[in-house]
Amino acid sequence: MYKINKQIYKEIDKYNYKGWLNSDSFIKRVIAVNGYFLVGQLLLLFLASIITFILVYNFI
Numbered sequence: 001m002y003k004i005n006k007q008i009y010k011e012i013d014k015y016n017y018k019g020w021l022n023s024d025s026f027i028k029r030v031i032a033v034n035g036y037f038l039v040g041q042l043l044l045l046f047l048a049s050i051i052t053f054i055l056v057y058n059f060i
Contacts, residue, residue, distance in 0.1 A: 020032035
């Protein structure tokens with residue numbers, strides 16, 4: 001009995017991740033992708049700014 005219930009639960013709940021990236025709504029997926037893109041770009045900009053700051057003020 002327990003195995004049957006566990007199998008039914010696994011069939012209903014295929015994904016443990018409940019985020020917006022695997023949502024049925026197209027708008028939610030678009031917002032999630034753009035959000036991850038924005039955070040990635042901000043992280044790269046921040047790291048590039050720190051490296052530039054160190055290099056520029058190291059030579060002054």
